Amino acid sequence: MPRQVTLLIVLLLICGFGCTQRHEPVSLQQIQVEAPFEMPPISYPDFSKTEKLNIVDFGADPKDQKATSNAISEAISKANSLGGGTVIIPPGEWPTGKIHFKSHVNLHLEKGATLLFSGNPEDYLPAVQSTWEGMECFNYSPLIYAFECENIAITGEGELKAQMDIWEVWFARPDAHMQALKKLYTMASEGVPVQERQMVGDEANFRPQFIQFNRSKNILLEGVTITNSPFWVIHPFLSKDIVIRDVKVFAHGHNNDGVDPEMSQNILIEDCVFDQGDDAIAVKSGRNQDAWRLNTPTKNLVIRNSLVKNGHQLLAIGSELSGGVENVFMENCTVEEGAKLNHLLFIKTNERRGGNVSNIYLKNIKSGRIDLGILGIETDVLYQWRDLVPTYERRLTPIKNIYLENVKAGNVEFVSRILADPELPVENIQLSNVQYDSLRGEKLIHENVVNFKMD
Incomplete structure (x- = not known):
């Protein structure tokens, strides 16, 4: 083999091992927050060295909600399998149904990107373990849902937006809804197992939260704009170590609280803008x-x-x-x-x-x-x-x-x-x-x- 060819092969091998970008699993950062009580440091995930996974490469289509939903789900699974990954939502409007997190995933919305969430309740089935006003039950999935996850994030300069046509109709509280409230209250008061508290159907119309972190930890929510919401906007439930930073909320529907930390601990909310109806x-x-x-x-x-x-x-x-x-x-x-x-x-x-x-x-x-x-x-x-x-x-x-x-x-x-x-x-x-x-x-x-x- 000529000497020049041998040298070229060596250089290619060196570049192959040394010049490609190195992807690492998600790491954890800590922030110490001053308070007039003993405040432990808060841990949150750092995805800066993880692999970037563009949903377009997984088949996302701005004109096809099902394709985009499937692409987001597949990208989340891939990021999880890598031990850490950033799912990229590129500029444009992307229709989707529910998004379910897995551990070690950052959902990153680039500037100019909008995730437009379906207003069809059927797109948030099957029911998941969630809550309604402080009582556990199985209900429509939150639009973005994390259950027993760790090291998760939603970041970027893009927008999360809910379509409200049907949810707005559900703002009313007809008799069927009130009877469903009574039923859930009675089950919770009498200790009926959560699995048996199925609250979808019979016109109960229990609207889902926009974002729920349920029994999760090491969470970062940073930079995004959230527009409209069926119910509570950001709901950490039984979760810990949470940073919510530079988030803008605009939601003027019924029960549209900005952030509802519930049975959760070690939380920092800073540099946010809240414009909502509750x-x-x-x-x-x-x-x-x-x-x-x-x-x-x-x-x-x-x-x-x-x-x-x-x-x-x-x-x-x-x-x-x-x-x-x-x-x-x-x-x-x-x-x-x-x-x-x-x-x-x-x-x-x-x-x-x-x-x-x-x-x-x-x-x-x-x-x-x-x-x-x-x-x-x-x-x-x-x-x-x-x-x-x-x-x-x-x-x-x-x-x-x-x-x-x-x-x-x-x-x-x-x-x-x-x-x-x-x-x-x-x-x-x-x-x-x-x-x-x-x-x-x-x-x-x-x-x-x-x-x-x-x-």
Whole structure:
């Protein structure tokens, strides 16, 4: 063999082993977040060195929902088999049905990419293990669903968008829906196994969450825009180590909370924009007997540097809080002037919930006019459930250690309204440098409060 040919073969072999891009499994990063309580470091996945898998290479077609759904599913399976991979959604509008995650996968939407989710409920069957307002059941799959996954992410500058034609019809609560609520409540209260709580059909019309991370860990949600939602928008449930960063939510349908952390722990939400028809951040921990069974508090949650354009509350806690809520810190957040808002902080529960609420901190918060007030705490909030179903077991909710510091609001109805049960007063409320431009009603409206301080 001529010397030149031998040298060429050697060079090709060297390049083959040394010049190709090296793909590695997903790795973990940690972020340490400062808070007025002991906050463990949060682990989240890093996909920067994983293989990129473009859905077009798996048969995605912008004019074919089934082909695109299948391509996304196949790319997710491939990324999982590699021990880590990034599924690329390229620019364009891509119709899809449900997306089910597997571990070690990043769903990355490039700038200009839109995943357009079907509005046909049949595309979210078969039913999966999910929840409805704090009770476990089998229901339509969330549009994006992760069950018992680890090291997962949704990233990029693209958009996740729900088509709403049928979901909007389901916003109404006809008698069949109310009877389904009653049925699920009764099953949960009586300890019927979750597998037997099949809630699809009979016009129950239990709308699915847009994104649910169920029993998962090491989660990153970063950069994307989320438009419209059948129900709650982002729902971490029984999950831990979660970073939600630079996400923009626009959803003005019924029950369209921005983020609902439920029985989940070690969470950072930062640099987000919330524009929705319900609460911006709604912290929950399950309902009644179901939550007592699961016995997992929502704990160690930090929300910072975010903007709310519309919402019922800036920060709501409850009313599903039976597993307990503790160690929540919100700082440097702003409610846009002209936004419709009821409270900056609203804690709500009732005699059926039990659980507990403690160590809740708001610091450096700005807002314009508020329809109601800065702080609201009520312990008899039952909504439509008051006459629909009975109290199976009465458990009051201890609420204590609530701190608001450096808060500035515009025109308010009241500064603080606390309506607690005489059997279990609310304890230890501290308002420091809480200011408002003008007051429409009574400044402090308190029933059954111990150790309230305002300076």
